Amino acid sequence: MSVVLHVTGRVLAGPQDVRDELWVVGGRVTYDRPAHAGDVRTVRGWALPGLVDAHCHVGLDAHGAVDAATSEKQAVTDRDAGTLLIRDAGSPADTRWIDDRDDLPRIIRAGRHIARTRRYIRNYAHEIEPADLVAYVGREARRGDGWVKLVGDWLDRGTGDLGACWPRAEAEAAIAEAHRLGARVTAHCFAEDSLRDLVEAGIDCIEHATGLTEDTIPLFAERGVAIVPTLVNIATFPRLADGGEAKFPRWAGHMRRLHERRYDTVRAAYDAGVPVFVGTDAGGSLAHGLVAEEVAELVTAGIPPLDALSATTWGARAWLGRPALEEGAPADLVVYDEDPRADVRMLAAPRRVILAGRVIG
Numbered sequence: 001m002s003v004v005l006h007v008t009g010r011v012l013a014g015p016q017d018v019r020d021e022l023w024v025v026g027g028r029v030t031y032d033r034p035a036h037a038g039d040v041r042t043v044r045g046w047a048l049p050g051l052v053d054a055h056c057h058v059g060l061d062a063h064g065a066v067d068a069a070t071s072e073k074q075a076v077t078d079r080d081a082g083t084l085l086i087r088d089a090g091s092p093a094d095t096r097w098i099d100d101r102d103d104l105p106r107i108i109r110a111g112r113h114i115a116r117t118r119r120y121i122r123n124y125a126h127e128i129e130p131a132d133l134v135a136y137v138g139r140e141a142r143r144g145d146g147w148v149k150l151v152g153d154w155l156d157r158g159t160g161d162l163g164a165c166w167p168r169a170e171a172e173a174a175i176a177e178a179h180r181l182g183a184r185v186t187a188h189c190f191a192e193d194s195l196r197d198l199v200e201a202g203i204d205c206i207e208h209a210t211g212l213t214e215d216t217i218p219l220f221a222e223r224g225v226a227i228v229p230t231l232v233n234i235a236t237f238p239r240l241a242d243g244g245e246a247k248f249p250r251w252a253g254h255m256r257r258l259h260e261r262r263y264d265t266v267r268a269a270y271d272a273g274v275p276v277f278v279g280t281d282a283g284g285s286l287a288h289g290l291v292a293e294e295v296a297e298l299v300t301a302g303i304p305p306l307d308a309l310s311a312t313t314w315g316a317r318a319w320l321g322r323p324a325l326e327e328g329a330p331a332d333l334v335v336y337d338e339d340p341r342a343d344v345r346m347l348a349a350p351r352r353v354i355l356a357g358r359v360i361g
């Protein structure tokens with residue numbers, strides 16, 4: 001019989017569901033004290049479900065795919081920060097081997113990014129034209145774990161500004177194909193002009209979504225299209241704009257404006273009822289392990305702390321179809337010294353990370 005864990009203090013089983021203790025038996029959560037507990041290890045503190053980073057890239061760095069040792073290091077960094085469930089928002093590397101490792105976070109993959117030719121970071125995406133979109137979306141829907149990732153807009157060298165990548169008709173056919181195969185679709189979108197077409201084409205989620213306006217926010221709310229703002233990534237826009245200013249001044253100005261209004265955009269979307277989730281965009285140019293910073297950024301934007309927590313715990317898990325701390329759920333949880341609802345910055349210092357019922361470290 002494996003070691004039994006007794007987690008005691010406060011168990012935040014749901015936003016309104018606080019309990020005094022839980023047990024981990026056979027790697028699973030139970031609220032019933034086991035009858036024949038042999039060796040019991042006690043962990044005290046404030047327990048939350050393992051955090052979710054809904055926009056993270058394992059197996060990727062600034063130059064493209066990385067080897068297994070580097071991917072492992074990325075996954076360990078996320079895990080030690082309390083991220084125990086990742087929605088991988090596109091990776092050219094094959095990280096399937098991670099599924100056999102119960103000491104690494106669970107990964108829900110979106111396959112490889114699908115971008116328009118020469119309209120994304122080099123070595124990341126399948127770079128294709130709209131006529132091939134349905135076929136590639138079908139292929140990545142089969143390869144992934146229920147998600148497909150499009151690059152919805154990017155710098156257009158012709159106009160010198162951000163511009164939409166996919167015509168409405170092709171996007172609609174491709175999203176329908178993904179849905180037919182049981183996959184949801186999300187898209188990277190910085191600017192305004194791709195959003196209405198993608199939502200009307202049936203998309204399920206938008207990454208970054210800095211271009212949301214009072215025109216498109218009601219549409220997102222009405223259709224229940226989620227956003228993953230990745231504010232820790234949006235913080236890099238001024239630096240990107242400075243770097244591209246000489247060649248693409250229109251683009252640089254646009255990026256600065258999107259950055260300036262980022263908190264207002266997120267707050268307006270939240271107020272309108274758009275589902276907002278935590279994602280860091282780790283793995284391209286950003287470091288792994290920034291989940292606590294992103295939660296704090298959502299609070300800075302004006303989202304109440306309990307909802308910002310839910311965006312990386314209960315709410316995010318429900319959205320991704322994974323359990324939180326229900327009876328019988330896999331025992332993936334994080335324990336803190338103090339109440340993270342009182343101060344979300346507490347997330348930056350987990351006391352104990354418990355993955356698949358085992359205390360890490």
Ligand SMILES: [Zn+2]
Pocket residue numbers: 055056057089281284
């Ligand atoms: Zn990304």
